Amino acid sequence: MYLVKLGGSVITDKARPLSFREDVVRRLVSELKPFSPLIIVHGAGSFGHVYAKEYGLADGFKSSEQLEGFARVQRDVRDLNMRIMNILIENGINAVSLPPFASCENSDGRLKSLDTAPFHRTVDMGLSPVTFGDAVFDDKIGFSICSGDYLMEALAEEFRPEKTIFLSDVDGIYDRNPAETGAELLPVISSSDSVSAGKSRDGVSDVTGGMAGKLASMVKIAPFSEVWMINGLVPGRLANLLNGETVIGSKVIP
Amino acid sequence: MYLVKLGGSVITDKARPLSFREDVVRRLVSELKPFSPLIIVHGAGSFGHVYAKEYGLADGFKSSEQLEGFARVQRDVRDLNMRIMNILIENGINAVSLPPFASCENSDGRLKSLDTAPFHRTVDMGLSPVTFGDAVFDDKIGFSICSGDYLMEALAEEFRPEKTIFLSDVDGIYDRNPAETGAELLPVISSSDSVSAGKSRDGVSDVTGGMAGKLASMVKIAPFSEVWMINGLVPGRLANLLNGETVIGSKVIP
Numbered sequence: 265m266y267l268v269k270l271g272g273s274v275i276t277d278k279a280r281p282l283s284f285r286e287d288v289v290r291r292l293v294s295e296l297k298p299f300s301p302l303i304i305v306h307g308a309g310s311f312g313h314v315y316a317k318e319y320g321l322a323d324g325f326k327s328s329e330q331l332e333g334f335a336r337v338q339r340d341v342r343d344l345n346m347r348i349m350n351i352l353i354e355n356g357i358n359a360v361s362l363p364p365f366a367s368c369e370n371s372d373g374r375l376k377s378l379d380t381a382p383f384h385r386t387v388d389m390g391l392s393p394v395t396f397g398d399a400v401f402d403d404k405i406g407f408s409i410c411s412g413d414y415l416m417e418a419l420a421e422e423f424r425p426e427k428t429i430f431l432s433d434v435d436g437i438y439d440r441n442p443a444e445t446g447a448e449l450l451p452v453i454s455s456s457d458s459v460s461a462g463k464s465r466d467g468v469s470d471v472t473g474g475m476a477g478k479l480a481s482m483v484k485i486a487p488f489s490e491v492w493m494i495n496g497l498v499p500g501r502l503a504n505l506l507n508g509e510t511v512i513g514s515k516v517i518p
Numbered sequence: 519m520y521l522v523k524l525g526g527s528v529i530t531d532k533a534r535p536l537s538f539r540e541d542v543v544r545r546l547v548s549e550l551k552p553f554s555p556l557i558i559v560h561g562a563g564s565f566g567h568v569y570a571k572e573y574g575l576a577d578g579f580k581s582s583e584q585l586e587g588f589a590r591v592q593r594d595v596r597d598l599n600m601r602i603m604n605i606l607i608e609n610g611i612n613a614v615s616l617p618p619f620a621s622c623e624n625s626d627g628r629l630k631s632l633d634t635a636p637f638h639r640t641v642d643m644g645l646s647p648v649t650f651g652d653a654v655f656d657d658k659i660g661f662s663i664c665s666g667d668y669l670m671e672a673l674a675e676e677f678r679p680e681k682t683i684f685l686s687d688v689d690g691i692y693d694r695n696p697a698e699t700g701a702e703l704l705p706v707i708s709s710s711d712s713v714s715a716g717k718s719r720d721g722v723s724d725v726t727g728g729m730a731g732k733l734a735s736m737v738k739i740a741p742f743s744e745v746w747m748i749n750g751l752v753p754g755r756l757a758n759l760l761n762g763e764t765v766i767g768s769k770v771i772p
Contacts, residue, residue, distance in 0.1 A: 325643070328644055331612040331643065331644055331645055332607075332610075332612055334612070334614070334645065335607050335612040335613055335614055335645065336607060338614050338615070339600075339603050339604065339607050339615075342596075342600060342603070342615065343600060346593075346596060346597060346600055349593050349596070350593065353586075353589050353590060353593050356586075358585040358586055358588070358589040359589055360588070360589055360592050360619065361592070361593075361596065361617070361619075362619070362620055363615070363617065363620070365614065365615075365616070365636065366616055366617070366620045366621050366633070366636045367620050367621075379620070382619065382620045382655075385655050389579070389585065389655075389660070389661075390582055390585055391585055391588065391589065401636075401639050401643075406643070407643075
């Protein structure tokens with residue numbers, strides 16, 4: 265069993281609202297097909313961020329004006345989910361969507377609990393469950409954002425997949441922001457080393473270029489599953505990794 | 519609080535696969551708007567029946583070939599749900615979708631349990647939950663169809679709405695198939711009378727024109743809520759009923 269995250273930066277253009285990278289998703293699905301059934305998580309990318317930011321959803325429920333934003337974010341993210349479901353099903357992956365809204369609860373912006381029973385039943389029947397980052401209820405602040413990375417952590421711990429793979433728009437985790445000159449890809453990161461990779465020398469909390477949170481998720485997953493970050497925009501890389509070949513990417517070890 | 523079922527015969531053309539009656543739904547949503555938040559259930563109509571029939575989903579899990587049908591039915595029904603969500607949100611009803619797949623379980627083709635907690639939390643926050651008939655897991659036969667009418671029963675018992683309204687493509691429950699000459703609309707049906715309305719004199723189980731099952735659901739709801747069936751294709755009838763006016767339709771009393 266494999267657990268794969270289709271990152272929001274891969275399946276959408278984060279700079280343009282509601283921009284779905286259909287060709288990229290079609291290619292990734294063709295690479296995943298031989299390994300189905302599997303568990304898929306996807307990010308919200310540019311389908312979730314517009315209204316989430318405009319209505320301040322990440323900071324919790326403060327006024328009833330936000331309810332419109334909550335409804336719109338959920339609607340847009342399910343629009344993205346439907347597009348992915350269509351491509352999965354058209355390509356012979358018998359996928360079913362499990363939106364996190366009904367089965368997970370956040371607490372102060374972090375995933376508190378995920379009901380994994382529907383995932384087990386889906387997998388047991390030979391179907392591929394698909395879930396995604398979304399706006400969900402929060403027992404402390406009313407509602408907040410449940411990121412796809414938190415869902416990856418919970419599902420990896422529950423299912424102990426043979427491989428857990430994060431697809432990104434860069435080659436993996438770097439020793440500094442990959443946009444900087446001289447940035448080097450870290451092919452293997454041990455959980456004890458990860459602190460230096462995720463923290464800055466000069467007070468900036470995320471020198472790896474927005475990857476500190478993802479690295480923290482991968483460190484949490486490492487005890488339960490072989491965990492990788494690879495570039496989802498490079499054709500064949502996902503298929504090669506699933507086939508057990510050596511690929512460019514970062515592996516986090518316990 | 520009101521509970522309204524948008525019947526599959528109202529929101530789709532049951533004779534043509536995947537035929538969405540967008541204009542009808544737009545009008546109904548404008549009639550519902552002043553009474554939101556409310557709880558909405560919709561049928562699957564011609565979005566659910568094609569693959570459900572082709573793959574025999576109502577009879578349960580018999581072979582892995584059906585998994586494709588299961589995935590396709592779920593996908594098509596969520597496509598219908600998305601279209602309805604779009605119209606609700608565009609018209610200022612802050613609606614969120616609660617697919618039954620994760621929160622309900624069937625047993626031998628009947629709804630066994632529905633987790634109503636997400637519905638309560640949605641309503642408590644001032645949002646309008648929307649659910650729908652769908653293919654779900656079944657503890658006896660693997661999977662089966664959870665009809666919107668079963669969901670109406672469970673939600674009416676849980677929420678005790680002021681009014682529970684079934685929207686149909688006919689004026690209400692008739693004393694025989696409404697297509698027959700001389701068929702008469704039954705404006706008030708007491709639960710004790712309902713047996714004769716729902717049963718045939720000559721062994722045909724549903725002389726009311728496919729309404730016996732719906733009448734049975736209404737009889738179950740009557741102890742908990744004022745329960746009506748009216749014609750959703752006639753403009754203004756829903757708004758008039760919600761406004762407390764006298765309308766053409768059938769009311770089932772305990």
